[in-house]
């Protein structure tokens with residue numbers, strides 16, 4: 118659907134490029150979680166894709182028609198108009214007619230739980246409700262690729278569930294989605310692939326399941342460093358381990374092995390800061406991958 122080849126962008130008068138050497142191939146039905154700390158280049162990338170900024174280098178190639186829906190970080194509606202008037206206006210802009218218009222309007226209103234706010238002027242909505250209107254306008258647009266930039270900031274927990282379900286529905290229908298957020302639990306839920314940007318470059322581009330692993334493991338971490346005798350013990354027990362900065366992840370183990378490790382831990386002067394059995398969360402992995410920057 119979309120291919121990026123060595124894409125780069127430098128803001129006028131900026132010393133460093135905001136993006137450089139970005140290669141990416143995105144397919145229909147794929148949801149890419151776009152991660153990176155503040156200033157990593159996420160919004161710049163979305164601005165290039167949506168045509169707001171022209172590439173300074175490299176190329177964006179669309180396979181087929183370029184049909185794009187955007188939920189921008191900055192609220193983009195008419196604050197003096199009512200919610201319904203805003204939606205009707207954007208439906209006009211998107212040239213929606215007849216049955217499709219009615220259907221898309223109904224769906225975006227339901228997906229963002231704005232049924233009770235339709236007659237309210239947008240400027241009189243709460244912050245979270247304004248975000249939901251912003252989201253609804255993006256969903257209304259018929260598109261093959263949807264871009265979400267910090268789309269759920271300030272949205273309450275139950276509305277957030279609705280918005281995430283709407284994103285998942287798009288993906289299930291075969292739309293491509295790029296979902297940029299600092300809320301890693303959201304990204305973990307919707308994205309099947311993770312693209313991590315750091316200082317304008319791709320640091321990681323990986324399948325979410327591959328990153329998180331399908332097998333639960335035992336995570337052990339100490340506040341400073343793990344006890345020196347731990348690794349030899351794990352070796353004696355014949356366990357597969359992955360070393361972490363202050364601890365280990367043990368891929369799979371039986372009850373006897375778990376008991377031996379527990380005995381060892383009890384005898385240590387310092388207790389572990391983390392002892393957890395399961396899959397790592399994206400947030401745990403991200404903090405490690407991104408050097409502690411969220």
Ligand SMILES: Nc1ncnc2c1ncn2[C@@H]1O[C@H](COP(=O)(O)OP(=O)(O)OP(=O)(O)O)[C@@H](O)[C@H]1O
Pocket residue numbers: 128129131135153154155156157158159160161162
């Ligand atoms: N209009 C601009 N003029 C000059 N530099 C800019 C401009 N907008 C962004 N930048 C710079 O480009 C880099 C990438 O910014 P960008 O907004 O893409 O980051 P981001 O990953 O979206 O960050 P955040 O998580 O804070 O939204 C940063 O170094 C930023 O300072």
